[in-house]
Amino acid sequence: TSPILISPSILSADFARLGEEVRAIDEAGADWIHIDVMDGHFVPNITIGPGVVKALRPHTKKPFDVHLMISPVDQYLNAFAEAGADILTVHPEAGPHIHRSIQHIKSLGVQAGVVLNPGTPAKMLDYLIDDVDLILVMSVNPGFGGQSFIANQLRKIEAIRKMIEKSGRDIRLQVDGGIDFTTAPLAIEAGADVLVAGTATFRGGASAYADNIRTLRGG
């Protein structure tokens, strides 16, 4: 089995000190940095644009895992790649053409991820799985940190783990939303190998980050 990676969501960081916060989670053992991009249209919140991603890039060498919750998305892919994203993850629900968006991401030389909202079935992946590097299962509805884990998404994670095995491809299975010390082991057990955690990483201040990340990973 592949090792578990932790991708802290900086949505729960102190936005006035983002550079320092990114350095702190890097030193605390984060594998990737999860950056939530929201447009106030696809989701009911507004966060970070390519300018902030670019400003953060010198603060760490860890991969930038950029979760795009924006619609339309295609016109912004180049800007996020140029800003330093290593992985760009897009929602089929944001439309209009998910296959085109994935091809576009790959043409930029960065890794392509597809993300399914809680109400979107695993079947959505049937004609996308051959082209993606990462599949993200949302275990909350996108838009905000600090929401409760939706338990029936564990079944979806199990189903997608089987699809990945059947594909024979090296695809990461990520889970995002409500991941804490209780739900992390459930997600891992169901087959997830990358955990996004905002609240559970940043809780307790900088001196707690390393312990938080270690506990989420499974000790």
Ligand code: DX5
């Ligand atoms: C929600 C975001 C998540 C969020 C997770 O739309 O995609 O990445 O920051 O926050 P927690 O871990 O607090 O649920």
Ligand code: ZN
């Ligand atoms: Zn996210």
